[in-house]
Amino acid sequence: MTVDDNFARVGSKSYAINKINSVDVRSKKIRGKWGWIFWWLLAIFCGLPALGALIGGQPGTALGMLLIAALFGYFGWKSYQQRHATYSYELFLMTSSNEVQAFVTNDKDDVLALRRAIEDAMAAA
Incomplete structure (x- = not known):
């Protein structure tokens, strides 16, 4: 120029x-980027089967799935906070x-x- x-x-x-x-x-x-949606979708896909396992009488499986869902949710939240304009x-x-x-x-x-x-x-x- x-x-x-x-x-x-x-x-x-x-x-x-x-x-x-x-x-x-x-x-x-x-x-910023939309990567946080990926993490939250993973949290949902782990959280829903965890609720099914809890209703089905498998508390150990439900707890493990809920912990994984919480971890994915945490990553999603941190990713959402770090997006910048x-x-x-x-x-x-x-x-x-x-x-x-x-x-x-x-x-x-x-x-x-x-x-x-x-x-x-x-x-x-």
């Missing part, structure tokens, strides 16, 4: 500075005819630096 007095080059595209009316940076919050930053260039998503990154500083460079080039034109 380079910006000079005439063009902003982002990837394989070039945008004429004098055709850009405004620059907009938008952010999207992206939640990341952000995706998108740079949009507005022209008189439409808006174009020119750049996407997870680094806020990169997108803000590119925005600043385009705005400086627009002010110089």
Whole structure:
């Protein structure tokens, strides 16, 4: 990504500075992975047979299955707590005819630096 007095080059595209009316940076919050669901499903699949064994008069088997279900539930809870949000930053260039998503990154500083460079080039034109 380079910006000079005439063009902003982002990837394989070039945008004429004098055709850009405004620059907009938008952010999207992206939640973490869904691995915690796997652990909780395992806990359910171990917990239900444990209840069946308890009803069927097998307390030893039920206790073992409930302990395994509790362990899977614990792993699911820890996985759920550790999921973290990341952000995706998108740079949009507005022209008189439409808006174009020119750049996407997870680094806020990169997108803000590119925005600043385009705005400086627009002010110089």
